[in-house]
Amino acid sequence: MTDTIEQKCLAKGVKLTDQRRTIARVISESKKNYGVSDHPDVDELYKRVSDIDNKISIATVYRTVKLFEESGILMKHDFKDGKARYELNDDHNHLIDIKTGNIIEFTNEEIESIQKKIAEKHGYKLVDSKLELYCVKDKSD
Amino acid sequence: MTDTIEQKCLAKGVKLTDQRRTIARVISESKKNYGVSDHPDVDELYKRVSDIDNKISIATVYRTVKLFEESGILMKHDFKDGKARYELNDDHNHLIDIKTGNIIEFTNEEIESIQKKIAEKHGYKLVDSKLELYCVKDKSD
DNA sequence: CTTTTGCTGAAAAGAATATTCAATATTATT
DNA sequence: AATAATATTGAATATTCTTTTCAGCAAAAG
Numbered sequence: 001m002t003d004t005i006e007q008k009c010l011a012k013g014v015k016l017t018d019q020r021r022t023i024a025r026v027i028s029e030s031k032k033n034y035g036v037s038d039h040p041d042v043d044e045l046y047k048r049v050s051d052i053d054n055k056i057s058i059a060t061v062y063r064t065v066k067l068f069e070e071s072g073i074l075m076k077h078d079f080k081d082g083k084a085r086y087e088l089n090d091d092h093n094h095l096i097d098i099k100t101g102n103i104i105e106f107t108n109e110e111i112e113s114i115q116k117k118i119a120e121k122h123g124y125k126l127v128d129s130k131l132e133l134y135c136v137k138d139k140s141d
Numbered sequence: 142m143t144d145t146i147e148q149k150c151l152a153k154g155v156k157l158t159d160q161r162r163t164i165a166r167v168i169s170e171s172k173k174n175y176g177v178s179d180h181p182d183v184d185e186l187y188k189r190v191s192d193i194d195n196k197i198s199i200a201t202v203y204r205t206v207k208l209f210e211e212s213g214i215l216m217k218h219d220f221k222d223g224k225a226r227y228e229l230n231d232d233h234n235h236l237i238d239i240k241t242g243n244i245i246e247f248t249n250e251e252i253e254s255i256q257k258k259i260a261e262k263h264g265y266k267l268v269d270s271k272l273e274l275y276c277v278k279d280k281s282d
Numbered sequence: 283c284t285t286t287t288g289c290t291g292a293a294a295a296g297a298a299t300a301t302t303c304a305a306t307a308t309t310a311t312t
Numbered sequence: 313a314a315t316a317a318t319a320t321t322g323a324a325t326a327t328t329c330t331t332t333t334c335a336g337c338a339a340a341a342g
Contacts, residue, residue: 017307057321058299059299059322059323059324060322062300097265111252114252119274122245123278124238124276124278127239127275129274130271130275131271133259133267135263135267135268136268137265138265158339160289183330196290199330200290204331223298286342287339287340288340289336289337293332294334300325302325303322305320308317309317311315311316
């Protein structure tokens with residue numbers, strides 16, 4: 001689960017070209033460089049990618065995030081603002097401040113285990129999940 | 142929580158015109174008429190609305206679902222297929238079969254209570270949440 | 283009843299994403 | 313290594329979904 005995108009591509013048989021490797025690198029490093037709650041949309045990814053290689057087209061960025069998403073490497077989010085946002089699919093959840101748009105990431109084993117049980121109860125196997133908590137700052141602070 | 146859309150609009154001060162009432166009715170009745178897992182997109186809503194009143198424009202459908210969503214009456218979903226889908230905001234969750242697209246609805250009090258606790262732990266109050274389980278049929282059946 | 287405000291339909295505009303196509307790069311086959 | 317087959321890319325165009333503009337109509341306020 002702590003594999004790099006490159007390792008995940010190898011494991012899933014997704015071919016990595018120079019462009020894809022650059023895009024993968026930008027996504028991998030987005031947290032490191034831009035803070036914990038960084039969820040770049042395609043346009044933002046394109047900007048960051050262009051800083052490294054300005055020959056890469058936005059069409060390739062779209063094609064690549066789609067490819068990575070379909071391979072289960074990336075997770076696509078909406079967060080109610082209309083644009084797709086991408087990040088590594090490492091099974092964490094999001095708490096979204098609906099006033100400010102600020103995003104806090106969290107994981108919770110208890111919820112994960114209940115999710116699995118619910119899937120099983122319906123005759124399914126859980127492959128992936130998405131949990132978003134839309135919140136406002138608590139009065140009592 | 143079992144109010145009709147009309148009652149919710151009244152409670153929230155959203156004015157109901159004939160067109161909005163028709164759209165509200167179509168959304169309210171979508172489950173009844175089309176099955177439990179019915180999550181119409183705007184185009185589908187427009188078709189159903191047109192069957193009742195073919196003078197209503199698609200612009201009004203877009204305006205109305207946006208209005209209802211912003212008032213917290215409707216919930217907007219994505220389900221990884223790129224188009225917005227709307228349904229009454231009654232706090233249930235979704236299990237999505239990633240092979241067939243079939244959707245099963247469920248609620249779980251245990252998860253709800255953990256969600257509230259997580260929000261509180263971060264100094265927030267939970268307003269709304271969205272949980273999606275992406276699954277495949279279990280081999281053992 | 284007149285004025286103001288808001289809603290609507292039709293069309294146009296806008297934004298996000300997907301696709302076409304010729305050029306280039308990669309891989310497989312001799 | 314040379315050639316043939318296949319896949320990927322950039323640029324431009326097309327498509328899809330959604331929003332906005334604007335003139336006419338309806339509702340509410342004065």
